[in-house]
Amino acid sequence: MTTLRLPEWVDGFLPAPGMPYPTVEDRMELAVELARENVERGTGGPFGAAIFDLETKKLVAPGVNVVVTSGLSIAHAEVLAISTAQGVIGSFDLGGKGRPPYELVTSTEPCAMCSGALLWSGARSLVCGARDEDARAVGFDEGPKAPRWERDFEERGIAVARDVLRDEAAAVLRHYAEGGGEIYNARRSGP
């Protein structure tokens, strides 16, 4: 049995349940704050994400990267947010009939794995902070992604917004790297 668990601080860190996040910047601010706090608390890599209900503009599920602390390479922020949200709604398909549109907000553009995870999640839109190149600049590996990966999403009905609070999000990546944070997933060839 495998358990994906958010760090204990997350519950107390979130604003009161039911608070709306009216703008895309409000929603990204939460993702970036989750990333920053995850670094400060030492619970994982500098990545935060969240799923929002776009009808109510309310938070459905947060996510942070817990790869190292959980011992699971799939435990990226987007995977935590998507899986937690699916647990909340009780379905593997956030895009099922009768559902409101759900949005995935992520502090850094999704890696190759999380891009696939988003496709299968049923979320209808993606909002990104830092770019792939910001993550690569500090040593993280985003994996092989198509040069115009956002088109693959758009073609499948998933709207994409990029560079939302990019500077703030990229600053968290740099802060982590400068603090000597572990850059895992960076193996490029066998030892």
Next chain:
Amino acid sequence: MTTLRLPEWVDGFLPAPGMPYPTVEDRMELAVELARENVERGTGGPFGAAIFDLETKKLVAPGVNVVVTSGLSIAHAEVLAISTAQGVIGSFDLGGKGRPPYELVTSTEPCAMCSGALLWSGARSLVCGARDEDARAVGFDEGPKAPRWERDFEERGIAVARDVLRDEAAAVLRHYAEGGGEIYNARRSGP
């Protein structure tokens, strides 16, 4: 909290622990049998996978697709096998120093998400049964993959073997589809 759990029948279905699987066909046979049994038992989609220790040739962790029964879109066979194996060895990196080489065997070539998951897993090799086109032929969506995706793996030190027991593996896909099995993940545009 999100829980990825193998179906209850899996433990009883596996041969005695410690039995070696000397050849790549032996190892694929297990993945295909897991896929077939998963369909027969009604516990998920027609996909099986496993992680093997290539020094001992022993099974480390099995995986089957439990997307529908778990309510989680990430719950592909490869994700279950990788995560379970990481739990067994107690590390997010199957390729860490001092580890034997680990192999991911999957009854169908990995989708876009699972291709990324494999990259981050630390496994050193990939063995595939049915091809992407066999999955697509019955309606499954493998997601956007590079035309020569196996090169991305090889460049990162992950050896790839394809078409191992392809016919047997593809037969499980067809059997599932002909039986009216649910083809999820097949949304191509918003409703």
